[in-house]
Amino acid sequence: MQHRIVVLGAGYTGAIAAGRLAKRLRREDVAITLVNAEPDFVERVRLHQLAVGQELSPRPFSEMFAGTGVALRLAKVTGVDVERRTVNLNGANEAEELEYDTLVYALGSGWNDQGVPGVTEHAQEIAGRPGALRLRERLARLDAGQPVVVVGGGLTGLEAATEIAEARPDLDVTLAARGTLGDWLSPKGRRHLRKVADKLGLTVHEHVTVTGVETDHVATADGTTIPAAVTVWTTGFAVHPIAKATTLDVTDTGRIVVDDTLRSVSHPDVYAIGDAALAMGPGGKPLRMSCASGVPSAWQAADAIAARLTGGKLPNVSARYYNQCISLGRQEGLIQYVTADDRAIRAALTGRLAAVYKELVCKGAAWGVANPTLGMPSRRRRVVGEPVAASPAVEVTS
Incomplete structure (x- = not known):
């Protein structure tokens, strides 16, 4: 039987994780389902542009995942039962229940x-x-x-x-x-x-x-x-409340506590990525809620899942930040370079060049969602089992 992988949420982290898993694993061995309430990818880092009247190019998931083997389920997640390994959905027609063997929780956050x-x-x-x-x-x-x-x-x-x-x-x-x-x-x-x-x-x-x-x-x-x-x-973000209603080990704010492979410390068949996860970075500090943290966490979780299922070697990369990219309108920007644990250093890029830099970062992030397998080998590996190996840390690259 196929191993059922369900990914909840198709923001930057969920979409990247689903695509990367599809590239890592054979379709004969796994069934990957991506659940999302909207049919198009949302560039969250550009929503301030949308708010002032700028038009953003549509990015339909049906096109992004065409030919990958990822099945898109358009529905709202209403609950998760981690003991029964089921997800409750509210689709276009009626409520339904979806079973999983491995769950990737990427429901992200909203305003607080x-x-x-x-x-x-x-x-x-x-x-x-x-x-x-x-x-x-x-x-x-x-x-x-x-x-x-x-x-x-x-x-x-x-x-x-x-x-x-x-x-x-x-x-x-x-x-x-x-x-x-x-x-x-x-x-x-x-x-x-x-x-x-x-x-x-x-x-x-x-x-x-x-x-x-x-x-x-x-x-x-x-x-x-x-x-x-x-x-x-705009005073910060609050994670989706569904995880806090489960028996998962979560923080007071509802973030899922994970190990260095983004695997739940209480339920090993659940992985949490992006804003939904409490993942530790350099100096024992939690990674901040951001696209910069979420994208590498998606890579890490997908690679760890694939390694455990195929008997491969778990990824082992070090965690760090490099910069904070801030757009200040369309003509100005600010690139603040930081230490590995996200503290500002003296160096900063400003002005028009920084605006161009930030634009390239935004375009790169969107391109990465549609192409989540850059630098990966094309050969998919067969599911064989789950080895015991040391856990790596999340690498944050921007």
């Missing part, structure tokens, strides 16, 4: 309202395509001079605020940051970020804690209010 009153009722988000499209519609209805507030000074907040300010210079765009603008960057990176914000007319409120969101303003901890016809909430 942080429990702040009024966020879910009044704020917009760009953690997914539906949210980005709703924000796009709201921004399009704004008249010149109306205020937009982006809450959150991290990578997503910076990219959203600068993209909106560049695309709509007629709007009054404000960024509300809990700390100093770009306080994790190098001095060169901070100077460039400040320069771009000033050039775009972006108002920055630093050391601000937003305590509530209303239809026309946000409230802060010091009692002041910031006018907002539209509030964009």
Whole structure:
């Protein structure tokens, strides 16, 4: 009988893992099913572009996985029973149950309202395509001079605020940051970020804690209010809640605890990749939620699954980061070089060249989803069993 591999979620990590497994394993031996709610791949790192009205090229999974042997199941995941090895789905017609032998959990993350009153009722988000499209519609209805507030000074907040300010210079765009603008960057990176914000007319409120969101303003901890016809909430991500409802070993926030091969420490037939996994990096620090962490985790998990099923050697690569890539509109960018454990160093690339660099990174990430087997041997290996071997670590390359 074929070994049934089910991959939940077709973001960067799930799609890459499915394609890589198809390349590693023989179709006679495995049946790979990729479950996703949407028929097209979503370039999450470009959703701020979608939100301001830019058109993104469609990438249908039916074309991406044509001829690979990966079966695409369009459905919403409603539950996982890791004891019975089943997944509950809500498809186009009716609810159904899908059985697996190996599960790759890649459901990722969504926006996090942080429990702040009024966020879910009044704020917009760009953690997914539906949210980005709703924000796009709201921004399009704004008249010149109306205020937009982006809450959150991290990578997503910076990219959203600068993209909106560049695309709509007629709007009054404000960024509300809990700390100093770009306080994790190098001095060169901070100077460039400040320069771009000033050039775009972006108002920055630093050391601000937003305590509530209303239809026309946000409230802060010091009692002041910031006018907002539209509030964009970018204060971090929350993982999909399904894992926390299972008997998997998870963190308080619902991330699945995994070993160095991205295998669940409590259920060896489950692998978690991307934002859904609590994977450790250099210095014993958890890898941050990002495409930069997720893509290598997909490679690692797929290669580990294939090795265990075929009796091959488990991959053994070291973990590290190299840079953080930030788009600041279409004309400016910032590439902050970092240590292996993601701390900024002095070196940074700025300006137009950095924007081109970031664009190439985005294109490369999307190309990698459609071509997840770069540098891999073309010969598929037969499933024979599961060897005992040392566990490697995740390599983070960008």
